Amino acid sequence: MNSTISVDLSGAHAFRDFAQEWRARMGETFALASYSRATVGSFRARSRGFRLRDVMFNRFESAAALRTTGPRAGADDHVRLWIVHRGTWRFAEPGGAEHTVPAGRFLTQTGHLSHFATTPGHTVQVLVLPAAEILRGEGTAASGPADSPEVRLLTAHATMVSRVLDGLGPAGIDAARETLLELARAALRGGLDDVEPRLAPALAQAARDLADRRLTDPALSPAALARKLNVSVRTLQRAFASEGQSPGAYIRDRRLEEARRALTAPHRRMTVSEIAARWQFADSGHFARAFRSRYGRTPSEYAALAASGTDAAQLKM
Template identity: 30%
Template sequence: MNTATAQQHFQQWLADINHACGEFDGAALGDAFSGEIRPRQLGALRFSHVSSSHARLLRTPREVQRSSEHKYFAVFQLKGMANMAQDDAREVLMPGDILLIDSARPSDFTFGDASQQISLILPHDRVDQLLRFTPVEIGRKIPAGSPVALLAQQMLLSSTQLDEVSLAESEAVIDALISLMRPALCGSDSNPDPHERIFRKSLALIETHIADEALCPEMIARDIGVSMRGLYRVFAKKGLVIAQYIKNRRLDICAETLRNPQSTLKLSALGYTWGFSNSSYFTTAFKQRFGVSPGEYRKRYS
């Protein structure tokens, strides 16, 4: 393949990458470039098989700014080698290794000869929620052969071979993968700073009392022993408003209940069960978050 043909092939591959994964720039590294991407969606599972030789992908601040969706890429290296860098972290991926990349930060990927990966998109808000907003170590390799890498890759590969999966089942796979990788993705939290300690205590209190109608920021501040201003500041550092977080957490639990075919809870009682004192307000809030009423949402999964 001559240089002109390699560049033309690369530009098509880059366009396909951008369509499936978001904005990237890059270059072919010589005439030996080859590349292919096969995107697929199974319910909530969005992933791509990425094959490449002698290529570089860049996500500069310009590409980050152009992308509206904040997400993580869980990169599962299947064959060959790839060099990946984000922030100060730099890793060489070999078959079986896994790496998490944040789409909101610049990154730099270089693919060696016959590199093959699966790039799985993980919703940013779901990762934060399941990891309880524990700081995630971006760009840190989960090495092949570790129990986490072996189990996670086996689960992902089994899922990608399915012909069909329901939305609820695919969401359960995503949650299971995130939870499985949690020990490797989260840094040591043996001595968190005071703000982090307050934040985690608040989340634990919210989970314990999520069904209690009396749960509110004032109650949390009182029980933890912090001022209201201090509590708001702690959540603001995470880009959150505490009252909104409580409401969204309740709505997410209601949605999980509606997706469960075994649930027999009536719609009229659902909001009251999870701390909403007004059924009309619950219906309005649910529709604002999920785009449909609770009844219509349940029908999707029946």
């Protein structure tokens, strides 16, 4: 069974609608636990994720606190990897062991949970994976930073899978699942095999995500991305090459795109020189040459045509 879920719910019947959609998309293997009455009554949440055979991924955001009243029924031979981005999650296991995971950390947990609870305004990504293929004789407990290179790669790949799963054929599904498992093992070990070709798409996506957040940073470079992801520059270049691009070209193209948006913004206040400086072009001349090469016009010509009401599709030709 393979399926995706994407819901954004609030209102009186939000939890009921969420539970119905979850059951239809995720099945009994990943059934929901019982939730407290307060949780059901104040439920407002956004959920984005997928089921890929025996693997489940979900990014869950909620303004309200959550609390379960007990474990879900049935056998549990999975490893859960909780990656907390906002708020705090608390997990209790049968027998009384309790774990608290603050924002910026991840925790793995196996077997049954007696319950879990969250603070209001939380965001978490959770992966549920087959224990037999993840643990392989290693310890069952692991915790670490949510922004480690291995976790970045894992979440980048999972997010990418959620976007394309509906269009994947059998070979693509096999590759997507195996890469999720390999990256999850790397997150638990704190290292990865950077020559594994199946990791290239996840590595390239993680690098793009990092670059997009640092486009105005003068220190952004392929080498800086490679250091942050704990791989060699050559490994990063190979990952991008599999998609027909280099990391340097990606950074340049994204900066040009953001500069183009700034040039055509309503009530623009920045000059062409200021836009060039903000998006880290050496000078106005360098910016103008790069911009003309990409869009066929100088920045000033492009901005003037946009102000005259020229169709956006014609501007990008």
